[in-house]
Amino acid sequence: MTAERTGTGAFERFFLDEHPKLVALGLAWTGNRDVARDLAQEALTRAFRSWSTVELLDLPGAWARRVMINLLIDQRRRAERDGKVAEQLGAPGTAAGPDVSGDAWWRAVRALPDRERAAITLHYLEDLSIASVAEILEVQPGTVKASLSHAREKLRAALGGER
Amino acid sequence: MNDAELDTLARRASEQTRADARALADSESALRRLLDAAAAETPTPLAPLIPYHGPIRDVERRRRWKLVAVAGVIGLLALGIVYANVNGSSTIEVAGPPSFGTGTATGPTIATTAPPSPVSASPTHSSVPGASQPPSTAGPSASTAPVGTSPVTTTGVGTTPMTMAVTVPDLGPVNAGEVPRLLLRPATPASVTYAGEESIATAEPTLTQVWVRPGDGRRIDAFVVVHTRVSDASGGFALGAEPVEVPGWDAMRTSPPGATPFTAELVTGNLVVDALVSGLDEAASLATLRDIRSGGARYALPSLDTNWVELPSAWSAGVARRELIVLDEEGDLVWSIDVSVGDDLLGSGFFVADVELELTEAAGHPAVLQRAPIPRLIVLRDDGVVIRVGSRDPGADVVAAADSLIEVDEEIWAESTTPRPNDWVGCLSFFC
Numbered sequence: 290m291t292a293e294r295t296g297t298g299a300f301e302r303f304f305l306d307e308h309p310k311l312v313a314l315g316l317a318w319t320g321n322r323d324v325a326r327d328l329a330q331e332a333l334t335r336a337f338r339s340w341s342t343v344e345l346l347d348l349p350g351a352w353a354r355r356v357m358i359n360l361l362i363d364q365r366r367r368a369e370r371d372g373k374v375a376e377q378l379g380a381p382g383t384a385a386g387p388d389v390s391g392d393a394w395w396r397a398v399r400a401l402p403d404r405e406r407a408a409i410t411l412h413y414l415e416d417l418s419i420a421s422v423a424e425i426l427e428v429q430p431g432t433v434k435a436s437l438s439h440a441r442e443k444l445r446a447a448l449g450g451e452r
Numbered sequence: 453m454n455d456a457e458l459d460t461l462a463r464r465a466s467e468q469t470r471a472d473a474r475a476l477a478d479s480e481s482a483l484r485r486l487l488d489a490a491a492a493e494t495p496t497p498l499a500p501l502i503p504y505h506g507p508i509r510d511v512e513r514r515r516r517w518k519l520v521a522v523a524g525v526i527g528l529l530a531l532g533i534v535y536a537n538v539n540g541s542s543t544i545e546v547a548g549p550p551s552f553g554t555g556t557a558t559g560p561t562i563a564t565t566a567p568p569s570p571v572s573a574s575p576t577h578s579s580v581p582g583a584s585q586p587p588s589t590a591g592p593s594a595s596t597a598p599v600g601t602s603p604v605t606t607t608g609v610g611t612t613p614m615t616m617a618v619t620v621p622d623l624g625p626v627n628a629g630e631v632p633r634l635l636l637r638p639a640t641p642a643s644v645t646y647a648g649e650e651s652i653a654t655a656e657p658t659l660t661q662v663w664v665r666p667g668d669g670r671r672i673d674a675f676v677v678v679h680t681r682v683s684d685a686s687g688g689f690a691l692g693a694e695p696v697e698v699p700g701w702d703a704m705r706t707s708p709p710g711a712t713p714f715t716a717e718l719v720t721g722n723l724v725v726d727a728l729v730s731g732l733d734e735a736a737s738l739a740t741l742r743d744i745r746s747g748g749a750r751y752a753l754p755s756l757d758t759n760w761v762e763l764p765s766a767w768s769a770g771v772a773r774r775e776l777i778v779l780d781e782e783g784d785l786v787w788s789i790d791v792s793v794g795d796d797l798l799g800s801g802f803f804v805a806d807v808e809l810e811l812t813e814a815a816g817h818p819a820v821l822q823r824a825p826i827p828r829l830i831v832l833r834d835d836g837v838v839i840r841v842g843s844r845d846p847g848a849d850v851v852a853a854a855d856s857l858i859e860v861d862e863e864i865w866a867e868s869t870t871p872r873p874n875d876w877v878g879c880l881s882f883f884c
Contacts, residue, residue: 413465414469416466441455
């Protein structure tokens with residue numbers, strides 16, 4: 290996830306390397322292609338705007354993932370809020386779009402609380418170590434371990450009946 | 453389903469998602485879009501996902517925000533803090549212009565004194581109307597004979613919020629019955645550099661709140677909130693704030709707005725006072741979090757209201773989420789608070805912050821939230837730990853979900869989180 294520090298060329302390499310991974314993160318998280326691409330674009334746009342700072346980080350990719358997860362959480366909260374407001378007003382809520390993932394695993398993951406969802410997604414989707422996940426989420430490794438443990442219990446319960 | 457089966461399922465799903473994403477991403481086009489937009493100095497056209505909530509920003513507010521930010525720097529770190537122990541153990545005077553850098557700054561210098569005997573009254577101190585006299589034979593006064601200095605380190609750039617956290621050296625014991633006095637007086641304006649721009653403004657404190665807590669008889673801990681008025685060529689731009697009474701906290705007095713200098717007189721005994729300085733720099737949002745230990749006091753907790761509020765915030769977009777953890781006296785995790793910044797309005801003067809409080813209910817620590825009467829404040833209280841989240845403008849849009857959107861994490865985080873009793877994790881304030 291590191292990027293060479295040589296200006297625009299470095300950013301382009303960073304973008305091309307990270308973009309599909311962030312789209313994957315968004316797709317796993319939301320199941321919605323448009324949302325996944327839009328938020329990945331937003332995260333990398335922010336990286337571009339802050340590139341002079343981001344490129345100096347040891348792990349610019351971790352920064353981008355942190356931003357992406359923040360955006361995903363915010364998007365989920367807003368969708369819920371708008372849905373509730375719309376419901377109160379008797380109006381149609383913001384359409385989240387079709388869930389294209391079609392995968393029982395990710396559907397079950399999306400039912401997890403944000404922290405557990407983030408830990409599970411980063412750990413499996415990106416094959417990241419506990420330490421790397423902790424770095425991205427800015428929590429203690431013990432917290433990640435607990436999140437994964439609790440998440441697996443819930444997933445086991447949710448998916449066990451589907452098998 | 454055992455672990456191996458679960459892992460197999462997870463990895464298969466992950467592999468498929470990665471493949472789907474590679475096919476979907478069209479990264480070359482996305483990059484071109486971003487670079488073209490940057491070259492045209494227009495934002496990358498993103499399909500709006502959600503309606504925008506928030507007031508309309510304008511250039512004038514951006515300018516005001518910068519002035520406010522500078523004023524915040526001046527107002528906070530140019531304040532002189534004089535602490536006097538009425539029994540004469542020591543005096544601290546904090547003054548002098550700060551120097552800033554990103555992340556860490558060397559703030560005011562503390563002048564410490566040897567215990568004078570007896571202390572003498574300072575003629576610049578104004579009395580607080582209605583304040584009762586402290587129960588001390590030494591009388592309400594402060595010594596002013598510095599014999600040395602101790603550097604005080606502040607963290608972060610001093611934008612508004614107007615809370616200051618200054619690590620005060622151990623001044624020796626505060627005995628039962630003593631009434632320490634925290635005196636704040638403004639220093640002369642100084643020029644500061646913030647975000648690459650130099651500016652000079654006059655900051656006049658308009659209100660000070662001192663929140664204090666019972667301590668261990670050794671340290672002085674208080675939570676100081678100062679709001680300043682910016683005076684500039686345009687005629688000034690005032691930040692307003694009303695004192696928030698926090699039931700359960702020891703009584704405090706504040707001087708009338710506009711009084712210069714002013715005194716916060718603490719009228720209960722055995723108190724510790726520690727001024728807190730926190731600032732927010734553009735990169736790291738919360739710079740300083742402080743834990744206010746209650747010393748065992750417990751406070752009545754109101755019922756859960758709502759965890760949604762839309763606030764102006766001085767946080768930067770991007771790295772815009774911070775997890776706050778609050779520890780109780782034993783260093784166990786009580787609260788986990790997840791705060792994020794919403795729309796990217798950096799530079800426009802206001803920020804929309806979504807505050808979602810993931811409240812962890814640990815044994816013996818019920819998780820509740822109170823919404824203060826002033827819409828800009830949410831006060832969390834448990835065992836005397838206070839976390840204040842506020843916005844500057846009481847008239848700003850405050851969007852609160854009518855229904856609770858709280859996610860309550862019922863896990864016992866104390867089991868999974870390493871207690872850090874030396875961490876300071878409370879006292880979050882952010883204002884524009």
